[in-house]
Amino acid sequence: MAAAPGATPDSAPAAGAGEVEGERVKPFTPEKAKEIIMSLQQPAVFCNMAFDWPAHHWTAKHLSEVLHDKQIRFRMGMKRTDTVPQFETTCAYVEATLEEFLTWNCNQSTISGPFRDYDHSKFWAYADYKYFISLFDDKTDIFQDVIWSDFGFPGRNGRESTLWIGSMGAHTPCHLDSYGCNLVFQVQGRKRWHLFPPEDTPFLYPTRIPYEESSVFSKINVVNPDLQRFPQFCKARRYMVTLKPGQVLFVPRHWWHYVESIDPVTVSINSWIELVEETSHEVNCHYLNRAVSALFDYRTSKVVEIQALRTNRDDMKKEGLNVHHHMEVEQMDDQDLLLGTIKQEAASPFGPDLVPVILSSEELPSERRGIFEGDGKDFVGKDGEHPGKLHCTKRQRTMSKNEDVVAEQTASDSSMAPSQTFISTDDLLDCLVNPQVTRIVAQLLIKGRSLWS
Structure with a gap:
């Protein structure tokens, strides 16, 4: 049975992985990790895959010493939850050093400097989407501290990575990324992820306003939805996981996600993996035509196969054979084939070191009530249910x-x-x-x- 998502990154390796000559062994080889990433259709958490990365020690304090006086852009948001998402385009921004951010984050009442106009008790700060290649432009050796090659992508390191540093309550609105899958390494603090599958896109009311080249946003604040305005949202399936330091989250392509910091300081590193090379419009049309043709041919072959079976059975009846016995044998063969398929599908990569993100059916944790002021308590749905619940009780499956x-x-x-x-x-x-x-x-x-x- 798989370990709980809360399993610590320092837990013992999976049975059979063991240790060799006193050294910790990672539960998956790069080849196996890539195979999982390329085939997995749901979010999952990798444990014990980054314990030896130098970036494991990249706390905000450590990074403030590495970056010294480098100015970083912080997005400022309100520590409250209303029904309107706090899009990046509606937030204020502050240019400050990491040291100034940490000083402000200590909740000092007499603070001066770039954060002086933002009461720590009312605002959060987020240094998000910080590309290593611009952040550490004069310290390129630090790129080697991130080792995505452990997941089967040779040569991929910090150069293709992005850094995220936030205070409690910092978050990104619910959105999906239009390019490949996402690998997220949690370094410091915890982040809570709310994920929705691509099939639920109609229930998330997608919009390209505000326009962002590589993302599609939801019109809904998924932690406090306005169900009167967006009634279809209650049909959306929410998957939740709290990502802890040392863990790596895999987010499949086109999965919606809302991410929030639930500790005083959080540090994350991510890399978007391009699963398919860009192709021309002509090539894309060619592939689409082949896919449609293949599906049509498959359906045609099935019709021919069924007609052949019917003809064969009619011939058997005319010849006086024991059709009943033949059909029993055929049914048993079909059952054996079905059981074999089920057993094959049951062979799952999940275990203590790869934990699936599961569908959530509980109310939002009370822990987040301490982060924000006003969780929409004054709004109640038609059936007397609070919209903060993750699902409508009458959701049609x-x-x-x-x-x-x-x-x-x-x-x-x-x-x-x-x-x-x-x-x-x-x-x-x-x-x-x-x-x-x-x-x-x-x-x-x-x-x-x-x-x-």
Whole structure:
């Protein structure tokens, strides 16, 4: 059975991993780690994979000594939760050193300097998206302190990494990254991750406003959602994990995430892994055509196979063979095949050193109430439920057709703005990032192909 996500990074290696000549051995080889990353479809936490990285000791205090008087841009936000996300474009910014940040973060009432206008009890600060290549431009040797090659990506280190330093309450609004997967190494403090699968995109009300080249944001503050304005959000499935120092979180491509610091100081390092090389529009269309053709051919072959089976059984009846016995044997073979498939799928990479991020069904931890003022207590849903709950109790787990999702979303949107008779740029962008729309287009392509044949 897998260990709890809270397992400490210094826990003993998995059974069989052991130690060789008194040295700790990592639970996965680089080749195996990459295989897991390339195949895993859900978030997971790697433990005991970075215990020997020099960056393991990169506390904010240590980095303040390394960077000395270097000015860093901090995003300032309010320690409160209303129903509107605190987008980067609506926040104030401060240029300061890490030493000045740490002094302010000690909650000194007579502080002077760049943070003097920001009461520590009311504001948080976040040095986010700090690329190593610009932050340590004169200290390139430090790139070697981050060893992503342990995860099967030779040569990848700090040069392809980003640094994040924040105070308690610092967070990024819910968004998805449009490029590859994400590996996040937690160095100091803890961060709570709220993750949503790509299939739930319609329930997260995606928007490209504010525009950010590589990300798509949600219109919802997922820790205090306005369910009257965004009723479909209650259908979204929330996965949660508290990432601790020494652990590495794997976030698959296109998974939505909201990340918040829950300790006085947090330090994280991440790298986005490009899973597919960029290709031209012509090549992409070629691959799409091949995929649609393959799916159509597969469905055609299945129809032919079923027709052949029916013909064979009719012939057997005419010849007076024991069809009943034959079908029993065939059914047993099918069951054996099914059981074999289930057993194969049950062979999971999860264990003490690779912990899956699980679906959460509990109320937001009371711990976060100490971070913010006003958790939306005055707002209560139609059924008397607080919107802070991660799920609606009446959430439908299955839906009959993908088209129903789009129709339902369209109906709810039109009910909110019945007088709207135009399509805005935001509406168009929302449509383009909606996976349900992509699926319907694919179905239309397949249907058209069958009509043309």
